[in-house]
Amino acid sequence: MSSDPWGRVDETGTVYVRTADGEQVVGSWQAGSPEEALAYFERKYEGLVVEIGLLEKRVKTTDLSAKDAAAAIDHIRQQVDEHHVVGDLEALRKRLDALVVTVDKRREERKVAKARQTDEARQAKEKLVAEAEELAASEQWRSAGERLRALVDTWKGLPRLDRKSDDELWHRFSHARSAFSKRRKAHFASLDAQREEARKAKEKLVAEAESLSGSTDWGATAARYRELMTDWKAAGRAQREHEDDLWNRFRGAQDVFFAARSGVFAERDAEQGENLKLKEELAAEAEKLVPVTDLKAARAAFRAVNERWEAIGHVPRDARPKVEGRMHAVERAIQEAEEAEWRRTNPEARARAAGLTGQLQDAVDKLQKQIDAARAAGNDAKADKLARELEGRQALLDQALKGLQEFGG
Incomplete structure (x- = not known):
């Protein structure tokens, strides 16, 4: 017979283990x-020790589920x-019991974490819904559309809630996107209609501009071209494929007219340049009258x-304000x-000034x-x-005396 602290073998070969x-x-x-x-049986015991040690490590360092951990504990x-x-x-049972406590604690921690994660996901989704509903009323079609697409990607990355809550929030989120999409579609449909109206209006403006390009009624035609330009701006933009072509025709018609007018005006400009020199000489002559020392002579x-000055013809328009300003300054x-x-x-x-001076003088004398x-x-x-x-009264008196002197006394 053989034995050790934890077991023995009797004469028949039966092996026993000592327990409490x-x-x-x-x-x-x-x-x-x-x-x-x-x-042999001690090695089998050591195998269980190793197995429990590995399970303890998995529970502490991996994401082993509580369910799988409990199954592994039950198996051992x-x-x-x-x-x-x-x-x-008994030592093995105590380690298994401690492991059960750890797994239960981990289960509760994960339950709390999951609840927190669910709550955070709910708040995040509610925030996404609120932003989507706000964007649904936006008219910033490009930026709002891009933002809504980004919100969808963010939504997909969030954990699912319970089916009822998730479906309700998704319904609101989807409805907001649909509302925005519907409004945007209606807006661009309206815009297309407006651009078609703009194209028709600009076709008429181009036709009139082209019909006026050969006119020699310089003033009236130039004025009409300015009106046509105002109407062009008010008409709005046509479709992109038409806008540039219409503009080139419209602008080209004006260029033909204004080029012809410029040739005629070039001769007129030369004449007005000579007029400008004469008026500048007269302005210089008038400026010698300032400062005025003899009013009657200066006036004459x-x-x-x-x-x-009045006998001289027109001067170039851009030079007119300056040269006329010089004459106005002398006038x-x-x-x-x-x-x-x-x-x-x-x-x-003079009497009022003298009276004021006398009053101030009396006040000064009285104060003294x-x-x-x-x-x-x-x-x-x-x-x-x-x-x-x-001091204050004396300053006022000095000023009044100076004013009285302007009246010659």
Whole structure:
């Protein structure tokens, strides 16, 4: 007979394992010595130890499902309970029990994680639906359409919810996309109709423009071309395949007319260039009258210059504002001199200025007496306050005296 702490072999070759509940028969061994029998069944025990260790590692480090882990634990526990090995079976049961706790904990954690993931997916899908419903009312057809397509891709990447919730959200999401698509289709159908109307309108404008291209009624025809251009812009765009061709015809007709007009106007421009030189000379002559020292003489001289000015014909349009502005500046200077002379000789204005000056002078004299009295009484604070007031009144008096001098007294 042979034995060790966990098992023994009796004289008949029966192998036993020691447990808390007493010895349990492991099996029978007839092929060799009792030591070999114990070693064989101890190796089988070590096999279970290794198997449990591998399962513990899988549970901790892989995504092994709780269901598969429980099945593996039950399988090993069955082998332990059948006690066909020699070793510390209670230690194996404790490890299996601890593994059950770990698996249950992992199951709960995964349940919580799944619930959280489902909640996050629900929130994400509700957010996608809300954005899609907002985009459904957009008129930014290109950007909104691209964004809706991106939302579909995002939706596909999210986990599914329970069937009822997922179907309800998808129905709203799909309805929003359909509504946008329907509105966009209606918009472009309307746009196509508008462009067809624009094409017809522009065909008429082109026909009239081409009929006017040979006209020599320069002013009226140029004005009409400007009206046609306004009508062209108001007509909107035709279909792309027609727009460029219509524009080239429209513009080409105008170019023919304006090229002919330019040839005629070139001769006129040469004449107007000579007129410009003459008017610039007259403007320089008029500018010598400023500043005005003798109003009567200046007025007469300007009148004479202006008569010669009016006798000269047109000047180039782009030069007209500058040269006329020079004459207007001289005319304004003479007018200002006239107004100043009128103010200077106006007895009512002079009387008002004199009255104001007298009032201010009285106020200044009165303040000066009050200051002297305050100084004499030793009240310097009051004197200083009155002195600051005196400065303001004196400034007004100086200004009034200067104005009175403009009236010659």
